[in-house]
Amino acid sequence: MFYSRSWHAAVTLFNGSILVCGGIANTDYRASTELYDPVNRRWQSTRAMVHGRAQHTLSILPNGQILAVGGRADVNSGYKKVQLYNPLTDTWMVTRSMQNARSEHAASLLNNGQLFVTGGIYRNDYLNSTELYNSISNSWETTGQLNYARASFTSSVLKDGNVLITGGRNNDGVLKSTELYDPSTGKWSIIDDLEFARVDHTATVLENGKVLVVGGSSNGTFISLKSAELYDPLTKRWFGTSNMSYPRCGHTASLLPNGKVLVTGGYFFLFSRIQVVNTVKLYNPRTETWDFVESFSVPRAHHTASVLLDGRVLIAGGLGQGGSLNSAELYSPY
Secondary structure, eight states, rough: OSOOOOOOOOETTTTTTTEEEEEEETTTTTEEEEEETTTTTTEEEOOOOSSBBBSSSSEEOTTEEEEEEEOOOSTTBBOOOOOEEETTTTTTEOOOOSSSSSBSEEEEOOOTTEEEEEEETTTTTEOOOOEEETTTTTEEEEEOOOSSBBBBBEEETTTTTOOEEEEEETTTOOOOOEEEEEEETTTEEEOOOOOSSSOOOEEEOOOTTTTTEEEEEEESTTTOOOOOOETEEEEEEEEEEOOSSOOSSSSSEEEEETTTTTOOOOOEEEEEEEEEEOOOEEEEEETTEEEEEOOOOOOSOOOOOEEEETEEEEEEEEEEEEBBBOOEEOOOOO
């Protein structure tokens, strides 16, 4: 890549290219964006965002345009500003702002085409507010509030269109609570707790409709998890599955075309110090087992992993042992 960055965001465009934008390097909150062409295997600079930001979300809308939502431009701030990118003209424009500034939130595209943005943190306040963006009317509206304010959690759209929220943190510490949002009613329901409280974990909707939750940090400053759990939407219950060999948080998890889940990088705590890793694991939902995969070249956490149209996975940027990275790597499942 042209720029080092971590806590950035990436999204796959309709033509298969990967747009990477924002992030942080040292104390510089990036406005720069760049595009990866998987056919030519080249990066190219694209038009910079109007406002630099990190810990934001990046989502592709039904019309193919990209919405950058929230984030922060320093350690104590949060954006309500929203920017819209048009890949056809390579232009960014400031669009309608959210009602609440937020970072470390989640954004999910609902089956009805609306973008569902929930939770996060603004300064020292954890949020339970939820907003819906309508790309046709370019408008935001509030919907039901989370039962528990939270940041750094996961948001997954299930096969039935409901949204599953897991874990995160708030003023009470790291959370094991999970909630389910019904878009048809705009209401939340509290469901079965995770076995372990976790933050900076991942959640992946499997082909069979279940949700795989992996790793994260738990209660206590220096506790990382190697455990994994499965959510069954039919029973609305959690149950254990096999653990990874090593704990990790700040990693990525990607659903491959063959139905397996690729977990890459992250970090764990070793004698109260952060240890960034380059290890990769592959989860097989049929056998509920983990396989070793060749490690990538550079240890990294808080990076992005994007599944290309041909099934390969692009690993980009992230935080290395010495700071933010500008390197990228490709994983091939074949």
